[in-house]
Amino acid sequence: MTLARTKSEATGAEQTRGRRSQPAGRAIVLGSERLLRRCLDFPPARDPAHDHCQTSRLGLAPPTASASSWPSNWLKAASISSSTPRTANDCKVQSNRSEQQAPQPSDPSPRMPQQTDAQKGCRSMDLEREAGGRRMLAGLLAASHLTPIDRLPYVVADHAQAAGFTQVLLYLGDLQRRVLRLLAGEAESQGHETELQIDGTTPGRAYQYGHILPAGPTKSSGTSWWVPLLDGTERLGVLYVEAEQDDDRTQEDMDRLAALLALMIVSKRTSSDTLAKLGRTERLSLAAEMQWNLMPPSTYADGRVVISASMEPAYRISGDAYEYAIDGPLAHLSIFDAMGHDTAAGLCAALALGACRNARRTGAGLVAKSEAVEAALIEQYGDHRYATGILATLDTRTGMLSWVNRGHHQPLIIRGSRWSTHLECPPSHPMGTDLGVEVITCREQLEPGDRIVLYTDGVTEARSPGGEEFGLARFTDFIIRHHADGLPVPETLRRLVHAVLVYHNGTLQDDATVLLCEWLGPSAEATDQASALAGLPDEHFQQHSEHRSRRP
Template sequence: MIDGVERIGVLRVVALEGTDLDDPELRRTCWWITHLLGHLVTVLDAYGDGLDALRRRRPRTTEAELVWSLLPPLTAGTDAVVVAGRLEPAYEVGGDVFDYALGPTSASFVVLDATGHDLAAGLASAAGLAAYRNARRNGKGLFEQAESVHRTLEAQFGGSVYATAVFGELDTTTGRLRYLVAGHPSPLVMRRGHVVKKLASGRRPLLGLEMRTGVTLGEEHLEPGDTIVLYTDGIPEARDAEGRTFGLPRLVDVLERESAQGIPLPEIVDRLVRAVMQHQDDVLQDDATLLLVQWTTEGQALLEPGRAR
């Protein structure tokens, strides 16, 4: 079953004896039924706790409950852009959030990481995300979006909590990417299955701390099929029992290896996060967040098995 582009389950269909299972009309009907049920399951999920209770393997912390209530769907797609994200640990996450907005000719996105791993970090993330959405929905650009988050955190927490972030705007008609990095790990660009560069421009100070340094806007022109890789420091800084970090080279290696297998974008995200979890024996010392944004001419087909590039 699929809700738009997010695979949420499997539906078993039992056909009558003698039915031609290769009948195109039968397959088309099954396709529509599964998509309709996927939408219904997602819509009904908002009106009760039954489905969520079935999915949970153990209780969430209060801060994790707060963060998950704020997140958009983990996967989404249009004819021009596909987005896939993931947060871990799913039941204890505190300060990491991401958001995006997909329009007819553009895609806006952010990854935000507030300091701490408690409810205060969750509250800071919630306040920062609200400030970002408010600025974006009021038609403000990247400078104003970042400044809105900065002013909100500074006013509410007085410098006791700050955040790093990456703000981005992608023109899906031309491939022009404009971005702003606030004390956050630099995004990567993956092209034809290889990480080809780190986006090192577009800098501003940390959000929530008064720091008088310059602000610059970064710009990159993507090629069709390019993927922007955004992540929080919990991924490269993940440590195993001997204290060895997961590291950026391993992050790049897993991205390239999984991309070469032609699997859908959301599954690349899942496999990378799984590799990070295994590196730490499933015990994260910090929140680990990954968001992939792909500019594409194949659209939602990239979410189907065997169609990823």
């Protein structure tokens, strides 16, 4: 009896242990599920359950339960947690997954996919970063009114952090567009080069082609970029930007930051000696000091025309001047070459330019403008000073080019990157000589894509050490070849003038000026071609930015 009772009690205890073993196993699984849910709800950085959270995110089984024993909702939660976004790159991966899992067009009854927790997290993250970009721009706009140019790097550093930019440096091009020079205080310049060559460097390529280019890894976990700095289509320099993220949002914010900073810099340019000194690598002559302050920006573009100009020797320019202006559908183009190579030549060219502008802005035509210039020179100098020049007007609605020649080289037309020719027009006498030769208005019908080139004799008459001229053939061939290479127009002219300098052993004996205008068509809104020719940021990035700006 005792033996039987003992055996019965042992059997009962074993059954009790068996009944208890099943709930215990379930409790372990359910406890792990609760632990996983804690991981999904933004766990603190030093949560004691951190190791279990990491195990769950990797999709591993809890240490006391096999994967085969997980409930279906546990597996679903593990799948969600493995794709929970932590950075913008995680969102990029999540987006790719969503595209791969999207219903195919052949599916007879596609269902709209439900937004996952990961997608909601990415959307929230994107909205937060978008708001940060807006705070950066709004802060800089508010500060721009009272910020002197030497304080700009510090102000930019303060506000750029809102968009996730850990460092922003500003490099501006010099007068000859050979180097990029750092605009910075002592703190910012530590550890960074203060002068960068344009030719043969990554920041130089960003400047030359208008592309946002990677600068390489940073000391932290972020990335760095070289971003073109453009005022409209005038190339000012580049930004060096270190960013926490590497995605489309980052590039959009960098591009917008560069556009705003360019406007801020140009708004301070006429009153800032800091910018004037930064753009010089040697001292300007007195005539050059006057001339550069009279010139319009070196590049202009819209959907109808691309205009670009270059002058050398930049630090000793004297008698040359160029001018362009847009008046509704009309593009006015002028080039002047005053007699001499001294300060008096600079004064004569400045007077010719001022008289031309004054007459044009009162509605004078081409002949009347040239006569106004002549009258101003005779009044000031008698018959002791004169200037040659071309004054032209392009009607962008029709492509009709009209011009007068006042004793200057005939305009050059380059068509289809295949051939070039001078436009014939009977020249009149140089302005200021009062010789009484009739001034004739000539006309030429252009085709879309035609390039009109106005130039002074310093370009074609530059001589090599052996005495050979650079020549018209070499001049036109250079423009055609570099256009075929896909270079932006301002970069073609930069290289052309530098080639002329090299050909003349680095020192020109006469001013060399080129003014180029390409007619694209009648529409100011069709800007794709103008964007490429002027060297604006990549077309695909612009289209992407426009798409992103229209999203809800």
